[in-house]
Amino acid sequence: MVLDWTKFGETLTVEMVLYRMMAAVILGAIIGIDREVKNRPAGMRTYVLVCVGATLIALVEQQTIYYVSHLGNQQITMSIGRITATIVSGVSFLGAGTIVRSERKIKGLTTAASLWCTACLGVAIGAGYVTMALIAGIIVIVVLKFLQKVIPINTYKKLEVQFIHRTETLNYLNHYFEEMNVVILDVDFHAEVVKTGNTIYTNIYSLSLKDKKGYTEIIGALSEYPNVMAVRTTNV
Incomplete structure (x- = not known):
């Protein structure tokens, strides 16, 4: 198989x-x-615009190189790749806008x-390396859609559970986690006496889960237990 190595210029x-x-x-x-x-x-529209824009810049640079190389003037020089290099750094600002930080x-x-990868694909397409871009595009799609399924990675989550009746509830929690095959990595806890005279216990569990779906099921199941007053995720 021969790749379509298009010459600049x-x-x-x-x-x-x-x-x-x-x-x-x-x-x-x-x-x-x-x-x-x-x-x-x-x-979808954002990705299409990024890819088309990067392609256009690569096409413009290619045509600029062509015209400069045919002027025959030795005093005019052209740095190949300088224009397209700005795309790689410029799209980084757009990518930064998609990153959100919330509660740590x-x-x-x-x-x-x-x-950023889509912009790089656009540069490759604009430069004429369409086959190369298609191969790289397939790899990007496989990574986004299938890699996490092919290579399972245990996720580490922190769960805060507020409850009453310490002994009874702890027995239930430990039994439930064991039944769900959830590994407890660490537990932070504290107790608080409220105005009614009752003691509210708070445990912060560091859990190792096989998938995120199981994490959602755990929150739902624990919230239905009568002694559990509150369940929430935490990054503390």
Whole structure:
């Protein structure tokens, strides 16, 4: 199999421009749809615009190199890749806007990284390396959709549980975690006597879970237990 190694400095036809633009739209849309389905900050239109914009800049640079190389003036020099290099750094600001920090928890890193990759795909398409961009695009899609399923990674979560009747409730919690195959890595706890004279206990569990779905089920099940007053996630 021979890759389409297009030389910098070739003249572009309308057909070539349309072909590369359409490839940018398709790749950007496919990656963007995956992010939009997962309700991420950047969706399909954002990814398509980033990919098309990067493609356009690469096309402009390629045409600029072509015209400079055919002027025959030795005093004019052209630094190949300088224009497209600004895309790599420029898209970083756009990616930074998708990163959200809330309660010591950072979200949006994967969206920012995929935006940056999409811009790189656009640069490759605009430069004429469409086959290379398609291969890289398939890898990006596989990473976003399937990698976490193929390589399972235990997630570490912290769960704060407020409860009464210490002995009875602790027995229930330990039994439930054992039944759900949840590993308790650490427990922080404190007790507080309220005005009614009752003692409210608070345990902060560091848990190792196989998947996030199990984490949601745990919160629902614990909240239904009569002695549990509150259950919430925490990053403390």
